[in-house]
Amino acid sequence: MRQALSGFVSKSVFSLKTIMIVALAMSFVVADAGSSLAAKSAAIVIDAKTGKVLYSSDANGRRYPASLTKMMTLYLTFEALAKRRISKNTPVVFSANAAAEPPTKLGVRPGGSVTVETAILSMVTKSANDSSTALGELLGGSEANFARMMTAKARALGMNGTVFRNANGLPNPGQFTTARDMATLGIALREHFPQYYGYFSQRSFLYGRQRINGHNRLLGRIKGVDGIKTGYTRASGFNLVSSVADGDRRIVAVVMGGNSGRSRDNQMAGLIKAYLPRASSRGGGDLIAKAGGDGPMKALVKVFLPKHDAPTPDDKPAVEDNAVASNDDPTTPDVEQTSATVEEVTPVVQIKKVKTVAVAAATDASTAQVVAAFAEPAPAVDPVNTASVPSGWAVQVASSPSQSEAQAFLDKTTKQARSILADASGFTVAFDKDGVTYYRARFGFGSKNSAWNACNALKKKKIACYAVQQ
Structure with a gap:
């Protein structure tokens, strides 16, 4: 009995030590993960x-733009x-x-309208997501x-590390930018549209x-700050682009990934x-070439992307800009997933050509005329290519040489599965096999579970698919 009790105590002490060691190790892992995200x-x-x-600190690293996206909508x-045209x-x-866009928003009901100027003002002050989407639909026929x-306009301006997926900056794993690109856009806005x-x-x-x-x-x-834009989602952190003038000196500064609105503002103030x-008191003339001559669709060129991925959270990030006015830190996003290369070959799906309708149905004749005057056909080349989506999971539905x-x-x-793919972004990925370039058709998701669940739901609709980690 004594021997059995001694053995039990010994095992208990060993188990306790094991638990303490594991707990200590986990604390280091958590600390490392936190410092990684903080970086x-x-x-x-x-x-x-x-x-x-x-000054530059990881200026080419890929980041989520959040509401800085609206700068391009406004451009x-x-x-x-x-x-x-308008x-x-x-x-x-x-x-x-x-x-239906989530706050912050102006709150106009479906079918209602505001003037272009009101939409602009709501975007630069309130960062209204509904106004951004409505303007995008007016100018492009559809938000997509x-x-x-x-x-395409980003490429024409030299913003080679940026891809946009919506007009407002609400969370989308396929939408990203860099601090350098946002500075380029900030300079272009002042130079091209004073x-x-x-x-x-x-x-x-x-x-x-x-x-x-x-x-x-x-x-x-x-003193001297005259804009430009704030932005926040849980995945992006607190972002800010500022233009500042003092006499003959002028700078544009960008801070992305701040831990809070206050710390971001204080960092910006310190940089200014x-x-x-x-800054030089001399110089002048446009730094960013205007790129409007042939229209944005003709500016599509090969995308040169930065090497660093932004973290893709498993949960949908907190909604845009509500927290910017407060000093509370947002919830920390989940730890970045490790990307994996998958060299699978999907059977080529032969489909009929789909006629692209660039101009959506408008609610009145005047709006239809404006849309028709401005909208251009969708480009034959998708701006996103092989390396352009942050690490995460995707559902592949087809592969084609076209x-x-x-x-x-x-x-x-x-169109067949709107509810299933409501939170997913579609994109194409190029790969070579036997000297032929094929294009995978995929939908991006933030987690394994969401991708698997979506694929299972698609299969119930007789849509072939499989989930893959990118």
């Missing part, structure tokens, strides 16, 4: 008169205004899709087509009887204080 910040400061980089809006008083009709136009740039310094505006205040806390706090005095056919199959599958 996902990025920043850059550029002399807006000479183009010289005054294309300003371009349409400058070319008189006016400030053109009605922006809110479709059911636009009206507008996203292609946004990506007549509209003043909107970015708007701190509030009246919407009916309601005064809507902006999210950019540096306006009025730091340190580097604005170092990229347009692969994209058409994505569109067809989306």
Whole structure:
């Protein structure tokens, strides 16, 4: 009995030691994971008169743009205004899709409308997601087509590390950018559209009887700050692009991945204080070439992507910009998944050509005329290629030697299973086999479970698929 008891005590002590060791090891793992995510910040400061980089920290690392996406939506809006395709008083009709966007939003009901100017003001102050989608649908005929136009315009401006998937910056695993690209866009907005740039310094505006205040806390706090845009999702952290002028000196600074609104603003303030005095008082002329001559669709070229992936959270990140005004830290996103290369060969799916409709049905004749005047056909080349999606999981539904056919199959599958693929983004991935280039048609998901569940649901609809880690 004594021997048995001694053995039991010995085993218990051993088990306790084992538990303590495992717990200690886990604490190091958690600490390492936290520090890794904390290191996902990025920043850059550029002399807006000479183009010289005054400061850079992981400026080419891939990041989620969050509401900085709206800067490109506004760029294309300003371009349409400058070319008189629309006016400030053109009605922006809110479709059911636009009206259903999550906050922050203006709250226009389906079928309702506001003027282009009201939509602009709601975006630069309230960061309204519904206004962004409605403008994208007005200018592109559909938000998906507008996203292609946004990506094409990014390429034309030299933003080679950016892909857009929507008009507002709400979470999408296939949408990303870099701090350097956002600085490029910030400079381009001022240089190309000085007549509209003043909107970015708007701190509030009246919407009916309601005064809507902006999210950019540096306006009025730091001398010389005249915009540009804030952004936040749980996956992106707190982002900010600022344009600052002091006499003959001007800089554009970007901070991405801040832990809180306050820390991000304080980091930006420190960068402005340190580097604005170092900017040149000489120089001038446009740094970013205008790229509107042939239209954004003709600017599609090969995408050169940065090497670093942004983390793809398993849960859908917290919704845009609500937390920007507070000083509370957002919930930390899940640890980044490790990507894996899968060299499978999917049977080639032969499908019929799908006629692309670039202009969606408009609710009135005037809107239809505006859309028809501005919208361009979807590009034959999908801006996203092999390395352009952050690590995560995908559901593959087809493979074809024609990229347009692969994209058409994505569109067809989306229509057949809208509810299943509501939170997924479609994209194509090129791969070579026996000297022939094929294109996989895939939908991106943030976790293994979501991908497997979606594929099982698709199979019930007689849609062949399989889930794969990217």
